[in-house]
Amino acid sequence: MNERIKDAESEGPAGGWGSLKSIARIYGETWPTPAVLETLRRQNKPGGFMCVSCAWPKPANYHAFEFCENGAKATLWEMTTARCTPDFWKDHTVTELREWKDHDLEKTGRLTQPMRYDAASDRYVEVSWDEAFAGIGSVLKTLDPKSVVFYSSGHAGLEASYLYALLARAYGNNNLPQSSNMCHETTSVGLTKVIGSPVGTIVWEDLAKTDCFFFFGQNPGTNSPRFLHPLQEAKQRGAKIVTFNPVLEQGLVSFVNPQNPLDMISGHETQISDHYLQVQSGGDVAAILGLCKVVVEADDIARARGEKRVLDVEFIDQHTTGFDSFIHCVREADWADIERESGLTEAALREAGDVYVKAERVIGVYGMGLTQHSHGALNIAMLVNLLLLRGNIGREGAGCCPVRGHSNVQGQRTVGVAEKTKLVPMDKLKALFDFDPPTDDGTHIVDAIKGLMRGEIKAFISLGGNLLRAVPDQKAAEKAWAAQELAVMVSTKLNRSHLFPAKNAYILPCLSRSEIDEQATGNQAVSIEDSFSHIHGSIGKRTPAAQTLKSELAIVTGIAKAALAPSPKLKWDEWTGDYGLVRDLIEKTYPEDFKDYNERLFTPGGFYRGNGAHERIWETPEKKAIFTTPEQLNSLSFADRPGRYRLLTMRSNDQFNTTIYGYSDRFRGIEGTRDVVLMCEEDIAAAGLKAGQTVRLVSDFDDGTRRVLGGLTVRPHTLPRGTICSYYPECNVLIAIDHHDQLSKTPASKSIPVTIEADG
Incomplete structure (x- = not known):
C-alpha cells in the first residue's frame, strides 16, 4: 500500500472479515427472528424491501447480497426480538432514563403500544389509538397553526410523506422542516444556485464510465458501504480516485470485498485512493482553488504549444456564466495562501490536479464534510467550478454526486415536505383538495428550535427521527422541548427525544419497512427515492413486531382525521386502505416526475424522475451554469487564534445517524467507548496534554454562552494540525444554534470552534 495513505490506527480495510464479525455481533445482541435471513436476501432488490439506512442507489443488476454492513445492522436492529412494552414503565421513570446511553435506550426493543406521558408518575402509560389521536387532535385544535411544527426524518415512504405535507397545509402552515435541514440542505440550496438542480446530476451508469472520482468530505466505508463495489470495479479498470478529507477514512484507503470468496480467503485488498490529501477542516475552498489553478496553468501551456485545450472552451462559452471573474481569481491566487488555508502543500495539490487534467470524465463526490460549514455552499460552488472547467457535468461518466444520508430524505422533499412554498405546486393542491394552502414560507429546523426556545413554537409532531439528539444547542433545546403544549413522536424504538416530554406527550409506535402493512386492500407497498433520483417500490413480508402497530401513513391519517374538519376531498380512510390511490x-x-407511477413502481433499478442538469438544462435565472468567484479561501465564519481548534464531528462504523449500534469503531482502533477526542501528536504536545488524559471541550463561539462536553480521553490520531475530532451526536451540546451555513442554515458540525481544558 502507498505509505502516504496508510492509516496506522485502523484495524484493517473496509469490508472483509471485520464487516462480517461486526454484523454477527449485532445479530448476537438483538437475536432477530430467523426470518431476518430471508429479509436480508430481499433487501434492496426489485420486489423486495428498501433498506432504511442510507440512500445509495439500488442497481438493476444487483449482487447476491445487495446490502452493506450498516444496512444489515439497521435491519437486524429493527427485527430484534426485544420488546419495549408498557410493562417497561413499571420499573423506570422518564427522569431516570435520562442517565441511560443512547445505545441502551434502543436496546430495550421495539415499541408496541401508543403511550401518553403521565406527569404525576413521571412515566408513559398505555392508551388506545383512538385515545391518542383524540388527545392529539384536541390540543392541535386549540393552537395557532403557525406555532405547530411538522418535522420528519428520512424514514417514511413517499406516500406517507405526501399525506403528511398535505396534513400540515390543510392544518394551516408550511412548517415542514426535515432532517435534510441538518445535513444536505446546503446541497439543495447551493447546487440550485449554481446549476439549477437541488440534487446530484449522475445516474448509476455513469459510475462504470468515469475515469476518475474526486472525493470531498464523504466516507463510504461508514456511511454508504455499497459504494465500495463500484469503486473497486473502477480501480480494476484503471480509474483513479483522489480523496480530500481531514480524517483517514478506511473505506477510501482499502477494501476487501466480502462478496468475493477469493478476496476473503486471500485477504486481498483493493487500494481505493491513489492520492489521499488530509485537508484541514474548512480548507476545501483553498484546496479546490489550487486544483483549478493547476487546470488553468495546464491549459495555458497547451494553448502556447498549439495543443488541444485542457479547458472545455466550447462548453464554457455555451453553458456557463461568470467564467472571466473566476478565472481572474484563479490566476491571482497565491500558492502560499492556498497552502496556509488548505493545510496542503503545493506539490500535493499539483499531483492531484494533474490527475484531474488527464482524466476525460470525472465525478465529484461529496458528503457532509462539505455541507456542514458556515460557508458550506461556497464549498459546493467551488466543486462545481472545478467540474465546469472541463465540462464534467451533463455528460456520460461525469457529474456532481452528493451522497445523501437517510433512505428517503431526498424523496420527501420531492413530494412536498418542504418549508419553502416555491418548491411546492400549491395551485395543484388547491385544485385537487379544494382548500387554500397557506402562502407564507414555513420554518427551517434551526428557526423552529430558536422559536421553541423563545416560547413561540408550542407543538412538534415528529414523523420518525430522534430530533432532540440531532439538533444544535442540545441542552437548551431539551429544556424548551419540555415546555411545549404538545410533542408527538412516531417511532419504532425508545430514544432520547422521548425523555423530555411536553405538557401533552405521545409516543406512537410504527411498523418498520420490512414488515407486512396490511390494510383494506391487502399488504401495501411504499416507495422511496435514492440519491440518483430513482424511485423504488418496497414491500414488507415480515410479521409485525406487534399487532397493535400502525403504519406511518395510517398514523398520519389518524392525526389528520382528529385535527381537521371533515372534507369530501380529504379521503383519509380511502387513502389508508389503498396506497396506490x-x-x-x-x-x-x-406529473413530469411520476408519470405511470403505479405501473413503474417495481422497475429494476428504479425509475428515473429526471434531472435538468443531467441533460445540461440549467434551471437558474441565467439559464446557464454559474462559475462562483470565492470571497474567502476557507468555509469558516471565525478566525484562528491561539488555543482555538476546529472540531469535526464524526460517526463510527457502529452507528447510523443518532442510532448507536455499539461501541466498536474498528476503522479508528477505538473500542468500548465513544468518549474520546482525537488529536494529532503535535497538537497534543503543543497544548501540554498527554495521550490518555481526560479533558473537556468548550465551545469558543462568540455569543457569550459557555457550552461544555467533558469526560473525553485524548487519543493520538493522524490529523492535520488544528483539526480535532469527536463523535456526533454527543458533540451537539457544543454547537451554537446560530453556527450554521449562511445560505441553508445547515449546522456547521464539521468546523466547530472549541478550546480544550483539563477535566478534573
Missing part, C-alpha cells in the same frame, strides 16, 4: 395523487401533483 396516494401514488395517483402524487402523479397528479408532480
Whole structure:
C-alpha cells in the first residue's frame, strides 16, 4: 500500500472479515427472528424491501447480497426480538432514563403500544389509538397553526410523506422542516444556485464510465458501504480516485470485498485512493482553488504549444456564466495562501490536479464534510467550478454526486415536505383538495428550535427521527422541548427525544419497512427515492413486531382525521386502505416526475424522475451554469487564534445517524467507548496534554454562552494540525444554534470552534 495513505490506527480495510464479525455481533445482541435471513436476501432488490439506512442507489443488476454492513445492522436492529412494552414503565421513570446511553435506550426493543406521558408518575402509560389521536387532535385544535411544527426524518415512504405535507397545509402552515435541514440542505440550496438542480446530476451508469472520482468530505466505508463495489470495479479498470478529507477514512484507503470468496480467503485488498490529501477542516475552498489553478496553468501551456485545450472552451462559452471573474481569481491566487488555508502543500495539490487534467470524465463526490460549514455552499460552488472547467457535468461518466444520508430524505422533499412554498405546486393542491394552502414560507429546523426556545413554537409532531439528539444547542433545546403544549413522536424504538416530554406527550409506535402493512386492500407497498433520483417500490413480508402497530401513513391519517374538519376531498380512510390511490395523487401533483407511477413502481433499478442538469438544462435565472468567484479561501465564519481548534464531528462504523449500534469503531482502533477526542501528536504536545488524559471541550463561539462536553480521553490520531475530532451526536451540546451555513442554515458540525481544558 502507498505509505502516504496508510492509516496506522485502523484495524484493517473496509469490508472483509471485520464487516462480517461486526454484523454477527449485532445479530448476537438483538437475536432477530430467523426470518431476518430471508429479509436480508430481499433487501434492496426489485420486489423486495428498501433498506432504511442510507440512500445509495439500488442497481438493476444487483449482487447476491445487495446490502452493506450498516444496512444489515439497521435491519437486524429493527427485527430484534426485544420488546419495549408498557410493562417497561413499571420499573423506570422518564427522569431516570435520562442517565441511560443512547445505545441502551434502543436496546430495550421495539415499541408496541401508543403511550401518553403521565406527569404525576413521571412515566408513559398505555392508551388506545383512538385515545391518542383524540388527545392529539384536541390540543392541535386549540393552537395557532403557525406555532405547530411538522418535522420528519428520512424514514417514511413517499406516500406517507405526501399525506403528511398535505396534513400540515390543510392544518394551516408550511412548517415542514426535515432532517435534510441538518445535513444536505446546503446541497439543495447551493447546487440550485449554481446549476439549477437541488440534487446530484449522475445516474448509476455513469459510475462504470468515469475515469476518475474526486472525493470531498464523504466516507463510504461508514456511511454508504455499497459504494465500495463500484469503486473497486473502477480501480480494476484503471480509474483513479483522489480523496480530500481531514480524517483517514478506511473505506477510501482499502477494501476487501466480502462478496468475493477469493478476496476473503486471500485477504486481498483493493487500494481505493491513489492520492489521499488530509485537508484541514474548512480548507476545501483553498484546496479546490489550487486544483483549478493547476487546470488553468495546464491549459495555458497547451494553448502556447498549439495543443488541444485542457479547458472545455466550447462548453464554457455555451453553458456557463461568470467564467472571466473566476478565472481572474484563479490566476491571482497565491500558492502560499492556498497552502496556509488548505493545510496542503503545493506539490500535493499539483499531483492531484494533474490527475484531474488527464482524466476525460470525472465525478465529484461529496458528503457532509462539505455541507456542514458556515460557508458550506461556497464549498459546493467551488466543486462545481472545478467540474465546469472541463465540462464534467451533463455528460456520460461525469457529474456532481452528493451522497445523501437517510433512505428517503431526498424523496420527501420531492413530494412536498418542504418549508419553502416555491418548491411546492400549491395551485395543484388547491385544485385537487379544494382548500387554500397557506402562502407564507414555513420554518427551517434551526428557526423552529430558536422559536421553541423563545416560547413561540408550542407543538412538534415528529414523523420518525430522534430530533432532540440531532439538533444544535442540545441542552437548551431539551429544556424548551419540555415546555411545549404538545410533542408527538412516531417511532419504532425508545430514544432520547422521548425523555423530555411536553405538557401533552405521545409516543406512537410504527411498523418498520420490512414488515407486512396490511390494510383494506391487502399488504401495501411504499416507495422511496435514492440519491440518483430513482424511485423504488418496497414491500414488507415480515410479521409485525406487534399487532397493535400502525403504519406511518395510517398514523398520519389518524392525526389528520382528529385535527381537521371533515372534507369530501380529504379521503383519509380511502387513502389508508389503498396506497396506490396516494401514488395517483402524487402523479397528479408532480406529473413530469411520476408519470405511470403505479405501473413503474417495481422497475429494476428504479425509475428515473429526471434531472435538468443531467441533460445540461440549467434551471437558474441565467439559464446557464454559474462559475462562483470565492470571497474567502476557507468555509469558516471565525478566525484562528491561539488555543482555538476546529472540531469535526464524526460517526463510527457502529452507528447510523443518532442510532448507536455499539461501541466498536474498528476503522479508528477505538473500542468500548465513544468518549474520546482525537488529536494529532503535535497538537497534543503543543497544548501540554498527554495521550490518555481526560479533558473537556468548550465551545469558543462568540455569543457569550459557555457550552461544555467533558469526560473525553485524548487519543493520538493522524490529523492535520488544528483539526480535532469527536463523535456526533454527543458533540451537539457544543454547537451554537446560530453556527450554521449562511445560505441553508445547515449546522456547521464539521468546523466547530472549541478550546480544550483539563477535566478534573
